[in-house]
Amino acid sequence: MKKMNMGKFLVVTGLAISMLAGLAQAETVLTWTDGAPNRGTRVEATIWMGDELEKRTNGELKLEYHWAGALMKFKAATKGIGAGAADMGLIVAAYNPKLHAAYSIADLPMQYSDPWVGARSIYELVKNNADIQEEFHNLNLQYITNITTTQIELICKDKSLKSVEDIDGLKVRGISVYGKVFSDLGATPVSMSSADAYQGLSTGLIDCTQMYGYAIPAFKLQEVANEVTKLDWGALMGMAYVMNKDVYDNLPDDQKAILDQLGSDFIDHYAGKIIAGNKQAYEDLAAGIDGNNVNIVDFPEAEKVKLQEASAPYIEEWRKEAEQAGFDAGKMYDQYQDYLRKYNDERLDKGYPWNR
Structure with missing residues (x-):
């Protein structure tokens, strides 16, 4: 009997090990x-x-x-x-x-x-x-x-922007092509991380920083800057x-x-x-966070067009570099534009998928 029990034990143990291995x-x-x-x-x-x-x-x-x-x-x-x-x-x-x-x-x-x-x-x-x-x-x-990242916006200290001309002379932390365009429009580019923007605004090292709605309260920038201009300029x-x-x-x-x-x-x-997150951030900023009031303005549509026009040389620069790398940049760009139009039309016609 003991031998039989031992045999069963070994069989059951072997099966258990095999199952665990599986x-x-x-x-x-x-x-x-x-x-x-x-x-x-x-x-x-x-x-x-x-x-x-x-x-x-x-x-x-x-x-x-x-x-x-x-x-x-x-x-x-x-x-x-x-x-x-x-x-x-x-x-x-x-x-x-x-x-x-x-x-x-x-x-x-x-x-x-x-x-x-x-x-x-x-x-x-x-x-x-x-x-x-x-x-x-x-x-x-x-x-x-x-x-x-969502839409490119600017948050500034005591600087409300109503036109691209207002960018001229400002010290701006910008990123990628957007930072280059700010520079082309007369801004003095200042290189620093998003984490350092708080100190940069506080000390006056920069007047404005490129930022995104949800990130403004995350970095507590409302404590050192009081003007947000919603450029809604790409992403x-x-x-x-x-x-x-x-x-x-x-x-x-x-x-x-x-x-x-x-x-x-x-x-x-x-x-x-x-x-x-963006919507909530702007509601909180408009209401005031811990007594810090922020003025939020929309950049005029005509000025947004000027931003796009100022971006054109960098789109052409990308096109040349992509072609030099052996890619069909023209086809790629046109295909991208088709998708952007398609999904923007879908959003306007049907709303967002999570709201349908």
Whole structure:
């Protein structure tokens, strides 16, 4: 009897070990690298994406997050993820413009500044343009989805802007092409991080800083600046969530399909959250936060047109660099414009997807 019990024990134990081994094989933990700290609306949306990935794959795929550059800094992410130092993460085209000659189209000032319209359009462009797909694949990256900073605005200390002429002579912290255009319009460019803008405004080192609605109270800029001019001037969108292509290619087809669908779903989820964040931020700023009152004005439509006209040389500069890299820049730009018009018309006709 004892021998029989021992035999059963061994059989049951063997089955248990086999089942545990099968479960271990079924669960894949993907390392996520992110240069930003673990806070804010974008991070919350990223965690939502991880939760959804785990739920939709029945726990077979999970994300393990590494925030604030703990695994690698933003500048290293493009090559690092491609080399397999992380499975997934956020890359920023502006940190490696020569590696992203095609994808950098996402950072160009466009006449459509709505966050959902922009993010949905650049997502569709990347998914459907062979040149941008090739650029990502040559970096051994699989594009998953996109984020956006939302509309470019200016917050200034004692400076209310009513025309592009009012920019002349101001000390402005600007970023990317937008900073170059401010300089062309007569501003003195001052290089500093968004985290340093508070001190820059407080000390008078800068008069204004390029910023985004939700980020103004996040950085407490209302404590040192009192004028917001809503330029609603394009957005920085050269920021992609990507996966190492070897890792992606080795996933089962059903997991690839789930990941691809989640990338599309993320656009709507993130845009909805960030638009709500902007709206709440401006309501709070207008009402006054801790006694700090901020005047919020809309830049006149005619002046917005002048900003677009001033951006034209940099669009042409991008076009030449993309063509030199071997891409059909004209086709890419026209395709992008088509998507922007399509989704802007859809927004005006049907509203946002989350409100339908």
